[in-house]
Amino acid sequence: MKRSQEQVNVEEIDLKSFDIFNGLTDAEIESLSQSLVCTSHKRGSVIYDEGSRINGSYIVAGGVLKIYKTGFDGKEQIIRFAKGGDLIGFRSIVSDELACTTARVIQDAILCYVPGDIITSFIKGNPEFAMALMRLTCRELGESNKFLTDIAQKTVRERLAEVLLLLMDTFDLDEEHTLKISLTREELANMVGTATESVIRLLSEFKADHLIELNGRKIKLLNIPKLIKIGNVYV
Amino acid sequence: MKRSQEQVNVEEIDLKSFDIFNGLTDAEIESLSQSLVCTSHKRGSVIYDEGSRINGSYIVAGGVLKIYKTGFDGKEQIIRFAKGGDLIGFRSIVSDELACTTARVIQDAILCYVPGDIITSFIKGNPEFAMALMRLTCRELGESNKFLTDIAQKTVRERLAEVLLLLMDTFDLDEEHTLKISLTREELANMVGTATESVIRLLSEFKADHLIELNGRKIKLLNIPKLIKIGNVYV
């Protein structure tokens, strides 16, 4: 049986390459790397669960996770994705609340556990870091509010186009204009906030209109300006 | 002609009564009150506008404001309300972005302007304050994500019930079980994320079911447990 979690050598991880740790002193980086425990996780494993108590945070060293909330009828709403360099779970540490989202691996990932004490001590001891973390949170809040407005006001069609563009921004396209992220139709639906069948139907439409090309879970963006227009996305 | 903005004596405002300033030292409170300029604003006045650059923040000393985003078709989506003790606009200061929301007075308000420099210097100089502000932001982010999920998954009926309960939590009921906040039907719709007519129709239904009583903009909550049930609200 495959183990879903395996220890990884910390030495292999270059902490300084993560933007969020930019403001830390060498001494702090050193102390951080001392307390880190890095592990690898297979697709599907849950890192933390909505409603559970979190005592630490994770820095994503590789792979991709989805961060989602579960609605009262069990349907997932994807809030955002986390990829290399992202810090996840610190919201609960700071606000001293139970986790309000679930984090699940969707591309095999390497995660480094950062004890909550370390986070708070850095916040209190290093204004630079505090400011960086706060900037991050405020940006995220801005994103969340924007998304809220979109879901409340736009049609599913508009939102799907927007989500495709968002995925492009977050995960890039390869040399063939294909999204580098692979999601199930259901995951797409859980981003857009609609039913799986609706996503499938609209993707077919987009394909028929030569806006995209489909090959299993691979989505190739053919006409980005048109997608921007459909999604009413202003940059 | 009525002036929509008038200077108010700073001495009358007790800064220490605002939770957010709890962590500040007496010296910091002193320096803060030196730089404060407090003004009164009538219903309808805009404090800052989506897309504008903000150089400072406001502490609400009294009254109520709505914080909203404007969708691409001009429709407002109310993100939250601000009342006495709330600090508004600091998100843009911290994240160094343009304002992503508009703040408009809906109950005559007294606002004290806090220059951005003061905010950032407090964040950098006072870990306690930094932590408090971050806690606030993180809680708000949690709220926003929850609301996002609700709008994506719940029906308008459920959301309206939820919004009524939210208003109760935020603004309390008077001795007659009536919401202490007065909103137009359109503002209610812009909270719920629906059309004005839908809100009116559903309020009538709630009234017919003896869940609420209506008297102009006054809404009296008659059966809170049932509203909780309708809104699928778990505490």
Place this chain on the structure above:
DNA sequence: CGGCCATTTGACGCCAGTCAACACCGGTGG
């Protein structure tokens, strides 16, 4: 091969958005 899950397509129905008409009210000006 059998079973499970993801994907797709079709049919159906309803929630809720839109349009239109009208009542109501306070304010304004002739």
Place this chain on the structure above:
DNA sequence: CCACCGGTGTTGACTGGCGTCAAATGGCCG
């Protein structure tokens, strides 16, 4: 004093976007 007006609230009729249910297909894996 009354007529007019703009903003707000209410109700009815209509329709279409999209959610739900059901069934067929195909791929993957034990």
